[in-house]
Amino acid sequence: MQSVTPPPLTPQLPRDPAPSRWKYRTQRWLLTPGFRLALRIGIPFVVVTMATSAFLASEQRRDALRMFVTETRSSIQERPEFMVNIMAIDGAGSNLAEDIREVIEVDFPISSFDLDLERLRDVIVGLDPVKSANVRIRPGGILQVDVTERMPVVVWRTWDGVEILDETGAHVDSLPSRAARADLPLIAGEGANLHVDEALALLAAARPLGERLRGLVRIGDRRWDVVLDRDQRILLPTDDPVRALERVLVLNEVQDLLERDVAVIDLRIEARPTIRMTENAVEDWWKIRKINGSGQ
Numbered sequence: 001m002q003s004v005t006p007p008p009l010t011p012q013l014p015r016d017p018a019p020s021r022w023k024y025r026t027q028r029w030l031l032t033p034g035f036r037l038a039l040r041i042g043i044p045f046v047v048v049t050m051a052t053s054a055f056l057a058s059e060q061r062r063d064a065l066r067m068f069v070t071e072t073r074s075s076i077q078e079r080p081e082f083m084v085n086i087m088a089i090d091g092a093g094s095n096l097a098e099d100i101r102e103v104i105e106v107d108f109p110i111s112s113f114d115l116d117l118e119r120l121r122d123v124i125v126g127l128d129p130v131k132s133a134n135v136r137i138r139p140g141g142i143l144q145v146d147v148t149e150r151m152p153v154v155v156w157r158t159w160d161g162v163e164i165l166d167e168t169g170a171h172v173d174s175l176p177s178r179a180a181r182a183d184l185p186l187i188a189g190e191g192a193n194l195h196v197d198e199a200l201a202l203l204a205a206a207r208p209l210g211e212r213l214r215g216l217v218r219i220g221d222r223r224w225d226v227v228l229d230r231d232q233r234i235l236l237p238t239d240d241p242v243r244a245l246e247r248v249l250v251l252n253e254v255q256d257l258l259e260r261d262v263a264v265i266d267l268r269i270e271a272r273p274t275i276r277m278t279e280n281a282v283e284d285w286w287k288i289r290k291i292n293g294s295g296q
Helices: 021-030 033-056 059-077 094-104 117-125 192-205 207-212 241-255 279-295
Strands: 086-090 130-138 142-149 154-158 161-165 171-175 186-188 213-219 223-228 233-235 262-266 274-277
Touching (some): 033 059, 161 192, 186 192, 192 241, 207 213, 207 241, 223 241
Antiparallel strands (some): 130 142, 161 171
């Protein structure tokens, strides 16, 4: 029996534990931040979006959801702690407070969520007598309105009527007549409301005239006339009228200028002041001249 010699065994190389190139690239891609972010956020977002879209596809379910949201919102807003029941106004007179209640037009009780405080403040500040206002909701369901009124300082007479103005020239209120605020000084003329600060300075300088002062008249929106009783006027210049008025008052103290038969003191040209006498004084002067002339 013939023996068969087995073929020699081929030595096997050890297996390479490293992954293949494609597997390596796949593993690296799975480890990138973008893929991990998509896996953590993107997939849940897509799932939630698809579920929401499927739920809202039905009009009946949409109506039910809207009704639920509305009822939930109403139940929160109409809770007693969020309701405003009354309004308190501080810093305003009785007439102004009544005007504020009329322009606000708020029906109490009302939820604080339904109140636009900024709009209410703008409406209140829009009233002529109001200089500034603050609107807030106080604990206890109180709509608090704090008002700073404009303080009238002068009466302004125009062709359209009589008004009272504050120190900035802003309109405060209308008057039926000058006598309604006889305690305030009078100004008149076109553009007088734009120069209230200058008028107040002149009025302060004219204080020594006392009750003889009738008021100030703005002429041509350029300068002032000081009006006194007995139809006397002091015509002030455009520039530095207060200083010119003070010069007249000093002269009046020394020589009683305004106590004489003077109709007009014209200071419009500083280098050439002019005095105009009354008609009676002029007639008397001519009579004296005639007498003196005949005596010669």
